[in-house]
Amino acid sequence: MLFGCQSTQYPKDYEQLGEDERIVIRFSHVVGEDTPKGLAARKFAQLVKDRSNGYVEVQVFPNGFLYKDGEEMEALLQGDVQMIAPATSKVTELIPEWSVIDLPFAFNSYEEVHKYIASPVGKGLSSKFDNHGLLMLGMWDNGFKQISNRDHPILKPADLHNLKIRIMPSEILEKQFISLGAIPQKIDFNTVFTHLEKSDIDGQENTLSNITSKNLHYHQNYLTISDHGYLGYLLLMNKEFWDKLPQSIQILIKDTLKEVSEWEMEQAKKTNGEKLAELEDCQCIDIYRLSDEEKQAWEKDFKPIYDYFTVKYGEKYIKALPKYKE
Ligand code: LMR
Secondary structure, three states: OEOOOOOOOOOOHHHHOOHHHOEEEEEEOOOOOOOHHHHHHHHHHHHHHHHOOOOEEEEEEOOOOOOOOOOHHHHHHHOOOOEEOOEHHHHOOOOHHHHHHHOOOOOOOHHHHHHHHHOHHHHHHHHHHHHHOEEEEEEEEEEEOEEEEOOOOOOOHHHHOOOEEEEOOOHHHHHHHHOOOOEEEEOOHHHHHHHHHOOOOOEEEEOHHHHHHOOHHHHOOEEEEOOOOEEEEEEEEEHHHHHHOOHHHHHHHHHHHHHHHHHHHHHHHHHHHHHHHHHHHHOOOEEEEOOHHHHHHHHHHHHHHHHHHHHHHOOHHHHOOHHHHO
16 A cells, blocks of 8 residues: 555656765664565565666665664654654554554454555544654555464463563553453564563464564464454655655655555465465464454453543544444
8 A cells, every 4th residue: 555656657867866876765674574574675675776777775674683673763753764664553652543553353354454544534644644754655564463372272361361462562452461361561573582482471462474484483382363453564754854855766666665565465465374374284383263253252352442542532543443334
């Protein structure tokens, strides 16, 4: 998904740029290179380089090498990097209304999320970055989160009682686990493996591509396919940097992102499906799929979180969710 794409024809005025006028876009992210986001970031960098005859270089820094989870937003705001693609949950400290995406069982499919983001309410959320000197250029998918645990299977909410579960930094994700009697732990993505290894935490929630790319399942014995929450990324650029780019480069970037975003979304679906098949084949983790009836039982426990969100941020975000529109 991409906003404001203008044209596929761009004047090549950047070809007149001198060697020392090359444009460098530093793009930092926290996942591995073999994930949907990692692959798409690399593809974007290559296409931009080819299409600008090398005048625009997107330097991709994966795995949180340059800036860790809690640091990349600050780095973008300061202009130390020009582009990041954090999970929606990770922008909620800056713009809490984005935590509507974290509400458990808010969406049943990628398409429902895309529609929500394209709706007037979604567009309102996207434009909130303007007040922070940022520009949202679009969105990439990862997938739906699943829950893994060390000591016992998670089949019903009570199974989470007193378990320490790693979450991304988001108040709604925190409430999601507190409401089930668990103890949520906000932990940097790239240290989750070590925390699981040391048994500092019992379990975690994430997409299968994220779980397998960091081998989180090595220290987990049970996996629940719950699809309880969507994890996707916001393509954010520093606005001051963007505004200084020649218009032709802005168009090139938007056009290229549009193309890469379509590819990334296919890739995300495919990868998460493949990773499930691999985990089923490896017989290295017990897999349980929540039935629709079981999901309904979970959903009941989450009702107070929806009420909390409504009181805090108004009902328009909730009312626009697919399940309340039908
Ligand atoms: C996480 O922290 O679990 C994810 O946000 C990582 C990512 O960027 O997919």
